[in-house]
Amino acid sequence: MTPLQLIVLCTLLLVWWIEAEHVYPSPNERENDSDFWMKLGEEEINEALAQTKNTNVAKNVILFLGDGMGITATTAGRIFKGQKQGHAGEEGYLVWERFPNIGLLKTYNLDKQVPDSAATATAFLSGVKGNYKTLGVNGKVKVNDCTASLVKENRVKSIIEWAQEAGKETGFVTTTQVTHATPAALYAKSPSRKWQCDTRIKALGKNASSCKDIARQLVEDEPGRNIKVIMGGGRQEMGSPLTKDVMQDCVRSDGRDLVSQWKSDREAEGKSYSYATSTGELRAIDLENTDFILGLFGDLHSPYEVDRDNSSQGTPHIKEMVEVALRRLRRHEEGYFLLVEGGRIDHGLHDSKPKRALEEIVAFEEALQKVLELVDLEETLVLVTADHSHVMTMNGYPERGNNILGLVETSEDISDGLPYTTLMFTNGPGFNYTWNHLKVQRRNLTGVETDDKDYVSHSGVPTHEGSETHGGEDVAVYASGPMAHLFHRVHEQTYVAHVMGYAACIGPYKGCVRSVEHPSNAYKANEDFRGSRASSTANAANWLFVYMIGVLQFMKNLNIC
Ligand SMILES: *[C@@H]1O[C@H](CO)[C@@H](O)[C@H](O)[C@H]1NC(C)=O
């Protein structure tokens, strides 16, 4: 064999090896030993015993909402995160998965077993359950019922109104339109989440003057006009000049330019403001001297993380938006409420493109990590939850560490002998069967790049493109900070708003009086959550700390000290 042949052969072998390398190794070298698990169990017991209740009044409340981020997506996101770092992934945690308290939430709408994002947002932001596709109104209002939505008793107040009434500043950051269902439930009352601009209302033959569109409510009405930080996409609904040739989703027909209106309102009030449409403009904001911030980073939505232009002419990472929002809001002495929505997790799943959804979860987590570096959990309640799930499932018996987006090549349980992916959907656009003149066959995925951002995963029931549906099982809520321990069982989703209100003593709980203790939280922002070898000393120090707290607690219980 000539040296050249040898080089070619070695290169081919290397390429083959890299391609075949889709099973990631565990970072826990000793996980095959019983001792490893006995020690881990003991450490977790000690951590649980060391937990104290933080009964402080929350000065600040931050709600992280992963749109559509059900339990399956969360587990897949956890594995994906680990695999991006070269680990198997199952052994790791997402940052919020180490929060000290957790509960499960029932997400149904009053008229639907499986909910949409508008009525669920009303539930967790206002504490009252509503009907499918309605915003900021109770069960007396059905979708599109303008008249019922105008009845005062049918309109509900959200956490953003409770916070503003208590003198706190408020803001929201989303990757969807600023008028999209989740943020809209903060400030709008509408019988339809679709009424983001006037055109949609007129198309139904309804009166767009009495039932004002969502974008106008954001700019013109209370509490929208008082929101200090507004970031997301949605230039169409706001009547801004469009910069790119995008899908015409909701283009205004009344000729209003709501961004100009927002700016001139600030001028009339004598308040300083900044408007940004790119990362460069966002970075140029003087955060110490700006009262109001409006960032619109898309004609439609803010782009998916996998498509984002990360130059300064492009659009910001969710982490950067959140950091700006927080640095602005935390200047306020009375505290703040901030909603952060990872809105495109939901879109990736509706498209049945798992890679898109999982990258959004990782970006969402980075934003949370940044927040935890900036806040004090003694005075800030931080919640992470989802509005609803999706019909994605993690199935088959893939090997430990198998690429979460990859193929399961062989499985005795599969009767057609074809490979499949771990993540599939019970319905969606990926319905794909053919007739080979003998039998119906599903798509042969051999050689298909299933970890491509545009790979559409298989589904059992066909839907229109982008219309894989939500799932109806419970979602989790993860909590840290004052009163986080109020999440303790399966709850109605509406309970989230009540816990936020109670923790901060605002809204229906504004009279609350309670003794303020100063316990330390089990959660520490600097703790390493990846469970990787590199950080074992940091972990050991943390565990030692937790262990010592546990011993002290034990001695206290025995009245030794
Ligand atoms: C655990 O043992 C299995 C064989 O049972 C082996 O394949 C695997 O690599 C071992 N894991 C580690 C982390 O050493």
Ligand SMILES: *[C@@H]1O[C@H](CO)[C@@H](O)[C@H](O)[C@H]1NC(C)=O
């Ligand atoms: C629409 O509503 C406005 C405000 O409530 C009212 O003044 C107007 O007459 C209504 N228009 C129609 C066509 O009903």
Ligand SMILES: *[C@@H]1O[C@H](CO)[C@@H](O)[C@H](O)[C@H]1NC(C)=O
């Ligand atoms: C269905 O499978 C065929 C190959 O069998 C592929 O070319 C096509 O893109 C697939 N369609 C969808 C929607 O996945």
Ligand SMILES: *[C@@H]1O[C@H](CO)[C@@H](O)[C@H](O)[C@H]1NC(C)=O
């Ligand atoms: C699937 O495709 C691969 C590659 O084209 C082929 O080798 C295999 O036989 C196919 N499997 C079936 C069951 O048709």
Ligand SMILES: [Zn+2]
């Ligand atoms: Zn959705």
